[in-house]
Amino acid sequence: MHQLIVNKFACFIYHIQNQSKGLRQDMDISQGWICDTCGTLIDSPSDGRMEWLEYKSGGILKGRGLRLVHHLSASPLKASSTLGCYSYTETYASGLCDAELSEFLGDDGLMLLLSKLANDQLPQDEVIEMIKRLHVSGYEKARLHFDAAASADVFEPSADKGYYSRQDIEAVLEFIKSRD
Numbered sequence: 202m203h204q205l206i207v208n209k210f211a212c213f214i215y216h217i218q219n220q221s222k223g224l225r226q227d228m229d230i231s232q233g234w235i236c237d238t239c240g241t242l243i244d245s246p247s248d249g250r251m252e253w254l255e256y257k258s259g260g261i262l263k264g265r266g267l268r269l270v271h272h273l274s275a276s277p278l279k280a281s282s283t284l285g286c287y288s289y290t291e292t293y294a295s296g297l298c299d300a301e302l303s304e305f306l307g308d309d310g311l312m313l314l315l316s317k318l319a320n321d322q323l324p325q326d327e328v329i330e331m332i333k334r335l336h337v338s339g340y341e342k343a344r345l346h347f348d349a350a351a352s353a354d355v356f357e358p359s360a361d362k363g364y365y366s367r368q369d370i371e372a373v374l375e376f377i378k379s380r381d
């Protein structure tokens with residue numbers, strides 16, 4: 202049991218009821234997500250959790266360490282660890298927050314992430330990367346292979362490092378497929 206959902210800090214969790222019912226289109230887009238802990242596929246929104254830490258800075262609640270991991274019930278590590286793929290424990294001084302992956306998917310999920318960005322609730326780079334992972338088709342599958350693909354001249358990296366065109370992403374996905 203992940204025991205730290207409720208703690209001395211109020212989490213930024215938005216409880217969006219029944220949202221998971223409308224998420225099959227996201228499965229078509231992403232074909233799953235890669236767990237930040239075990240590196241294996243999270244193939245259903247209900248199998249994923251978002252986790253991050255919150256702390257107070259100058260009286261303002263801030264977050265850090267946004268991660269996408271397996272829900273404990275779906276974790277390949279659950280037999281060997283009571284935390285499964287969860288990373289943060291109650292030994293952290295900061296408050297741990299987590300939420301269903303489904304809350305961050307679809308239009309409402311994108312809006313939620315944008316609000317965290319706008320309100321500076323989590324580090325900009327972490328939120329932007331998560332937006333790319335959850336909302337840019339093919340990015341999640343391609344993201345760990347951009348450097349290898351660029352080295353193999355599969356595509357020409359733009360000066361705006363970390364930001365890829367649809368054509369680049371498709372080329373990297375083809376590159377991955379050709380290696381499999």
Ligand SMILES: [Zn+2]
Pocket residue numbers: 236237238239240241270271276277286
């Ligand atoms: Zn995992």
